[in-house]
Amino acid sequence: MSAAEAAAVTVTAAAAEADRVLAGLPSPAGRGPAAREAADAAKDTARAARSRFLDAHVDAVYAHLTDGLTRALRLDELVEAAAAAFPGLVPTPERMAEERARPQADKEGHEIDQGILLRAVLRSPVAGPHLLDAMLRPTARATLLLPEFRRTGVLRTESVHLERRDGVARLTLCRDDRLNAEDGRQVDDMETAVDLALLDPAIRVGLVRGGEMAHPRYRGRRIFCAGINLKSLSSGGISLVDFLLRRELGYLRKLAHGIQAGDLGGTGTWHTRHAAKPWLAAVDGFAIGGGMQMLLVFDHVIAASDAYFSLPAAKEGIVPGAANFRLTRFAGPRLARQVILGGRRVRAAEPAARLLVDEVVEPEEMDAAIERGLDRLDGEAVLANRRMLHLAEEPEDGFRAYMAEFALQQALRIYGEDVIGKVGRFAAGSG
Template sequence: MSSDWDPLAFHPPSHSEELKVSFPQEHVMLMTLNRPRHLNAMTPQLTASIATILNWFDEEPSLWVVIVTGEGRAFCAGADLKAWLHNQSSGTANERESVASSVHGFASISRRHTSCKPMIAAVNGSAYGGGVEMILNCDMVIASEDAVFALPEVKRGVLASQGVIPRLGRVAGHQLASEMLLLGNTITAIQARDRFRFVNLVVEKSAVVPTALDIARQITMNSPDSVQSSKEGLVLAQKHHFEQAVQTHSMSLVSKRLYHGANIREGLAAFSERRKPRWSNPAKL
């Protein structure tokens, strides 16, 4: 951590107490879902807070990586089904239109494609439904040994509709995605890593956030321009066929910033001079 790093210098916008925000190391923001008594089940208020903070994070040049985790024994239990039942019973539910009009999906994370900054999921416990939808849209996933994952929507007569179906199909393949989606059964962290392939590392529970922080530190040792352009390329690959993805990526503003920015010159000069590069914050797009 550099001597000029001051977490107190950041002033994130006001948000609910259901979300904790901190800056534990250089260029890194940590978001902690803070409804432990309710297994961090998502509420409209918590969703709004996440959206507010992530929108601010995206515009903050000196923050390069975000980690999301949960307080207590769960990562996220998904949607609040009691509230869902109330909306259904009162006639206020409008799920299809809500899904179609949602810009960033469940918890403002599951379909968030506008940010090129890496997001790491530090899964400290159980993740169900929307919690899994969030995880599948993160760039890296660190899970505790006792973490479990499930898409139990079919057992409740509802639908996992916020992006996990196409993404899980791509990651795990049709048959394994069907196993999670059509059976609704729970899988372990080891299965999520080795069979379904959406977890990177499985560690002791006490090591989940420290491991995520170490991964974030390794990311921030690299050029932020290169990291963000690389992530953009991965996102575009999900939207376009191969050649179109390559061409769209090469002509994007993020790629232009990389090729015309200070960090590409710094990286090449540092290599030539056999020294560590000194990266600067990316320019705002």
């Protein structure tokens, strides 16, 4: 038995004691003050044991789970492997399935334990980079779909349509009944589409734009993205691992940095770790929350003059992804705080918007402006220079340190009483 496996016994015992206490209490939504206090104390004790254990043994744990860093495990695979190898460290898949069936207000918050593990892994200068690289590999779904996409140049999913035309990957967000609000389905479809665009050698540049809506208020109008689906969050459908972390470490980071070059095969990628392509975003209507976060990884952003941007993090009570890490670089510290902490809405027509987008054009001029922008991005020198820009602007160690803390802080936030109350009222009002 290794030192880590021996030390894990204390974590297993602490987790079992917490389970014993929780089993004797009503479900979370039915607990009074005394029961909530008892539950919180039991969970806090177990979480402190997990944190102490990982502070001392995270590299040994990660090496065990990845067979000495020879296996590339994605986030969901990593937490599942940890549950099997180190009982009590993170919840089992069966326990998480039970949690997912409950509304957010009636969950125990077992995802916080996943956040503790992932914070420790990402903090590690050994394990963290290995996990980041694993998340830049193409998904199994994209790999399966690639031959058909290369043949037809078309992918149609529930939330994304992708079409290859004249060397351009034209990716359209198409959740037309919900203003392209983000959920787990959208994250999976987006990562699949981005992977296909990056893997297809016939594609040189990518475009992301919102499609026309069927929503009564915006019927027939293009909308970029309304951000996280708060109704889905309230009902328990937003996952820390499969949504909140996957979107940041998966398709958003792939838009910026590309996919692992080794996954393309052959010897022609010896000169770079990542195979990337330039991307343009076109904003019609609005880019709210996650929609605005997306813009911070694009090489060129065009907005219609009647569009607006906002990050309503303070209103929703959660952390707006990696926007806290990136927005100051674009907008400066004062405007970033006004947007993130104060909920300031920036309209495309005002001067401050030029810190967020490259071009503002009249709505009827969007199509022409998009084609001009795509032409400018279509060049070998663009690829080399965007790589150097990303290296200068977003060093991996800084991003990794941010995401380590985000893994836990966002887990804590989605179980905060204020967040549960706010999204519950939103869901009731929108239903």
